[in-house]
Amino acid sequence: MTGHDHDRHHDHDHSELSETELRVRALESILTEKEYVDPVSLDLLIELYEKKIGPRNGVRVVAKAWSDPDYRARLLKDATSAISELDYSGRQGEHMVVIENTPEQHNMVVCTLCSCYPHPVLGLPPVWYKSAPYRSRAVADPRGVLKDFGVTLPDTTKIRVWDSTAEIRYLVLPMRPEGTEGWSEDQLGELVTRDSMIGTGLPRQPGEVA
Amino acid sequence: MAIGPQQAMRAAIAAPGIPRDADGPVFREPWEARAFAMALALHEAGVFTWKEWAEALGAEIKRAQAKGDPDTGETYYQHWLATLEALVAAKGVTTLDNLQRYRDAWDHAADRTPHGKPIELTPGDFE
Known part of the structure; x- marks a missing residue:
């Protein structure tokens, strides 16, 4: 879509x-x-x-999905319930959808019409998310937008842009970085950034955290 | 008007039971942060002291608890907002009637604005 x-x-x-x-x-x-x-x-x-209003909730969701395959399956199937298991139910009643990044497909979230954003898991939207240039360019030139964010993906990775609405909010499940075998959820959480859950960034690499 | 992290931290210390972490207050939704920031601005403008604020907020929370508020933290900023409204009225900044008038005008503005367009208040919304 x-x-x-x-x-x-x-x-x-x-x-x-x-x-x-x-x-x-x-x-x-x-x-x-x-x-x-x-x-x-x-x-x-x-x-x-x-930056501190809530993205930590999304961080917990992602870290849990990375370390618990059953949770991950539930999250991809019915994100609204899987997220509410962790007690961050969307209080405005919006429906959550989690989309998974793979080597073949990178996902990026925008709200072209306004600034719909999954507040319960990501807190306040960053200023750029609400800006007209991001909202228009994310659809027209997602690869260029990613480049502005310092993210370059292989040409073979397709970029899919998901347009949020008042009723459906998207959260990107980034790929778990390599070299994190055996890490605890808390350790994994250190790697999850807000932008990686919007799709305008990638998670930190194990070498980037102490 | 200087409202920044230092003011925010002082407010967080002065306000009883405010959801916070080591760096200062934490919020669940944008409106909570706006309500928080408005209290900061009013304090900086000298409308009330933090002592007055803490007393008024404490009383509001007690009232809510007496009425069965679960006090889980989810409703904290509801009490914060009610305290703001009561204090600005008590201090003569505005009246409760005027707050209601603006609330109705925003409601009107929201109703006539298609989704996706910024909601703006115009004089016609007050009619």
């Missing part, structure tokens, strides 16, 4: 904000108008935390 699969999933015709999000926005609008808060510095602060 490269590109535009939105007809199926984006068929509701308006955005939805939860009651909580409405209240947060109401407060922020008022405080901004009264110049108590500056949305730019709010964004900057949030950006500081984006």
Whole structure:
């Protein structure tokens, strides 16, 4: 499903904000108008935390899938339930799909329409994920985008781009790095990066962690 | 207005029971981080002290627990948000009526915005 699969999933015709999000926005609008808060510095602060808001949940999912073949099978078959086994159920009710990288196929996730993102497992989206250049180029030129991220794949590896929607969120299961036989889940977790689960990066190699 | 990691760390220390790790607060969803950052900004603007904040938040959490809140951490920022709303009203920054008016306007804006388009508030949303 490269590109535009939105007809199926984006068929509701308006955005939805939860009651909580409405209240947060109401407060922020008022405080901004009264110049108590500056949305730019709010964004900057949030950006500081984006890397630590939750990708650790995704890290645990991936590390477990790497070390437990049964879990991996469940994860690929029904990611929503397999992830909720670890207690990170998507509280907004979105359906999770995990796609596996192989030597033949590399997967990359984008939301071409907005910034749908698997918050419960990956936390806050990085700023580039929401940017127009990433959203448009990921589909048109995924190999070029990967190159910008410093990732070069063999020409024989196909790149498939998965377009997130309000209802379906994708998580990439990267390939387990070689030379990690016998590693514990915690050790493996050290190798899992946020970008490797979006597909714009690869996991760290064993030599890169102490 | 300076709101950065140091302010965030101070807030995390001042706020009772805040979900955090060694580097500071941790969040489950974007709105939680926004609510957190707004409290920081209001504190920096002198609207309340961390002592006042901690008391108000503590009282809010107690109230919620008395009403059967499971107190698992999942609802922490719900209490945080309720505290923010109550404090800005108590301090005269705005009124609860005005908060409701803006909430309804955002609801209207969300309803008229197709999925994928950024939701923006316009004067028409207040009518």
